[in-house]
Amino acid sequence: MDQDNLKAKVLLVDDRPENLLALEAVLADGEYELVFAHSGEEALKHILKEEFAVILLDVQMPGLNGFETAKLIKGRKVSAHIPIIFITALSKANEHIKEGYLTGAVDYIFKPFNRTILKSKVDVFVHIFLKQKQIEFQRNKLAEKQMELKYQYNNLEKLIQEKTNELVIANHELKTSQERFQKIFQFSPNLKAICTLENGRFLTVNKSWIEVTGYSVEEINDNGLQFIFSENDVPLNIQVDLHNRKVRFITKEQEVRIGLLSTEKIMINDEECILSVITDITERTKLEKEISRLDSLNLVGEMAAGIAHEIRNPMTTVIGFLQIAKNDLDAPLSEQYINLMLSELKRANGIITEFLTLAKDKTSNxxxxxxxxxxxxxxxxxxxxxxxxxxxxxxxxxxxxxxxxxxxxxxxxxxxxxxxxxxxxxxxxxxxxxxxxxxxxxxxxxxxxxxxxxxxxxxxxxxxxxxxxxxxxxxxxxxxxxxxxxxxxxxxxxxxxxxxxxxxxxxxxxxxxxxxxxx
CATH class of the missing domain: 3.30.565.10 (Histidine kinase-like ATPase, C-terminal domain)
Incomplete structure (x- = not known):
């Protein structure tokens, strides 16, 4: 229960709407919520579902009258504590007052009532209700805190043991992780090195780095070697966040090799460092060039075959008619044959012209x-x-x-x-x-x-x-x-x-x- 949002409720019970309206006019500006019931039965239904600071109950009502309703309210354990103020227009005979108090009333107000007195009495009961709820709330919070402290106390040793086990596991995992990193770092086929970000001093290199380049950590640091170059042959300083940058690197034996350089910033012993990884693609580059050369040769062969095939057909026709003319010099070629040869020659020339159109260095206007x-x-x-x-x-x-x-x-x-x-x-x-x-x-x-x-x-x-x-x-x-x-x-x-x-x-x-x- 949130005590800051707690708001008291006051139940008003009267079979006459004008009486409820009069009560509402007196109590409307109070810091509590008014709930209305037009009969004893309706009042009992509200009490089953809600909690009230005080009940203002009319005595004379059809069905269950005020006294009967009060007996039922006081007869239930959950509602017996709710204070009841009877409001009646009956005579002030001692018999009625006595019966009212016997049924559980805490006060008796006669109509016409004094507005100030009525509101003051309701405010007192509401104030008592809220104080009780605050005490109850604090008591519950205190009980919860005591239970929590007791639980923590009872489980303190268990928590200490769990934390100890967690530290042992964490240390083991850290050791395992370091061992894995060392194995991956040292035995990777890629060239790997770690240097400081502040001055570029190399801390360690892996086995592949030494085998391929021939340089150890000491040789690089002592001689200030710069053997990694970008594509334009400018020495490449240590940079962060590179991804597959194509580079040239020169080995100790002065062999030029090609690689893809990637770098990443890492922390080692609270110091910013750079992990550099070079993927050696020298052999792959040579293979790609050879494949490209073979592809070019293959394309040239295909184009040569295509040209030969396309031009051979018209040339065969021309050669055939010229052979006929050679064998029979006395019989000149007919105009039809000459036109056919010219057509075939024109076709061959068109193929050559189209082929030349493919030239990249063709002049464009x-x-x-x-x-x-x-x-x-x-x-x-x-x-x-x-x-x-x-x-x-x-x-x-x-x-x-x-x-x-x-x-x-x-x-x-x-x-x-x-x-x-x-x-x-x-x-x-x-x-x-x-x-x-x-x-x-x-x-x-x-x-x-x-x-x-x-x-x-x-x-x-x-x-x-x-x-x-x-x-x-x-x-x-x-x-x-x-x-x-x-x-x-x-x-x-x-x-x-x-x-x-x-x-x-x-x-x-x-x-x-x-x-x-x-x-």
Missing amino acids: KKVENLNNIIQLLYPLLQAEAIMNSKSVHLELGDIPTVNVDEKEMRQMILNIGLNGLEAMSNGGNVTIRTFLDEKGSVVLQIKDEGRGMPKEVLDKIGTPFFTTKENGTGLGMAICYSIAARHDAQISVETSEAGTSFYICFAAERAKIKQLNN
């Missing part, structure tokens, strides 16, 4: 352009191609800034992707060309078709030279698009599903913002 203007110029051509095949092209051009691009290369890229989209759809399909700014402020060109989408194996190889799913394709169209995007510092991403494929060409945000500011 870049100018400040708005992609929307380039798309609108190409729209009639794409729409005409679409109409001939019962398809359509739809434009959704947003408000975008200008970018620095080569108009011819942009036309070539949009046509390649747009025509591919038209070919991928059945009759009635629609290609949507959209431009917008993404959340980073980058200019984005989206070309979306409503085809069947691309399987994963095709998506993984898209943009690879000479890879094509078309019967008569050269496999250079998308490779050229990726090459053009690279020359414009743009990124191509693809989203595909059974509902169609979308190509997103995203131009650098910085460039787009600069052009927007200039305009």
Whole structure:
């Protein structure tokens, strides 16, 4: 029970509402809560559920009268202590007063009552009630405290033993932890060292550090060696919170090795220290370079095979007709044969031209352009191609800034992707060309078709030279698009599903913002 929030309750019992209203008017401003009952039965129900400081009970009531109600209240152990003040309009005969006191009343007030006297009496009983509750509260608190002290006293030895056991366990765990750290530190395949943060003096290094670098702690500290370098060959001072920083380190035998350096601040004997870990990736780096070289050779081989395959076909036709002309000098080649040879030579030249378009160092004639203007110029051509095949092209051009691009290369890229989209759809399909700014402020060109989408194996190889799913394709169209995007510092991403494929060409945000500011 919280004594600060304790509030006394006063029960007013009278069958006449006007009498209850009169009592409320006298007692309303008291620091207690008034509870009303209109009969003896209702009063008993309240007493079963609540505790009261005093009861003001009318004598004359239908059903249970005041005397009968008082007997029942006093007959219950839990409510027998509640003081009862009878309020009555009966005569002041001694018989009534005597009966009232015999039933348990502590006082008798006759109507009409004196307001001041009534309130004073109620205040006295409320004050007594609150004092009793405070004493009871203090007594309970004292009993609780005594029980708590007794419990603590009885368990003091047990607590001391538990704390002792905890210290023993903690010391054991600390010792075990230190042993584990030493084993992990010393026998780790990574190079590990601990130095102070204040002056960078090395405290210890592990076995791998000594075996790989050849330097002990004493040699590093005595000679002030700086043998760890960042990628730009500047000596790397001890730094905190590095994560896989690529570094070069030179061994005692002057061998240059490559590693990934990570550092973390730790506390040792209340001193701030740095734990440095170097993962030696020298062999892995050599292997990656070799794999890259082999991949390059493999790509060159594939491209050479592709070029040979694509050019051999038209060359075979030309050689065949020239052989015929050589064997029969008197019969000149017909114009049909000559045109066919020229067509094949033109085809071979086109393949070579497309291949050269892949060159990264190809000269670009870049100018400040708005992609929307380039798309609108190409729209009639794409729409005409679409109409001939019962398809359509739809434009959704947003408000975008200008970018620095080569108009011819942009036309070539949009046509390649747009025509591919038209070919991928059945009759009635629609290609949507959209431009917008993404959340980073980058200019984005989206070309979306409503085809069947691309399987994963095709998506993984898209943009690879000479890879094509078309019967008569050269496999250079998308490779050229990726090459053009690279020359414009743009990124191509693809989203595909059974509902169609979308190509997103995203131009650098910085460039787009600069052009927007200039305009």
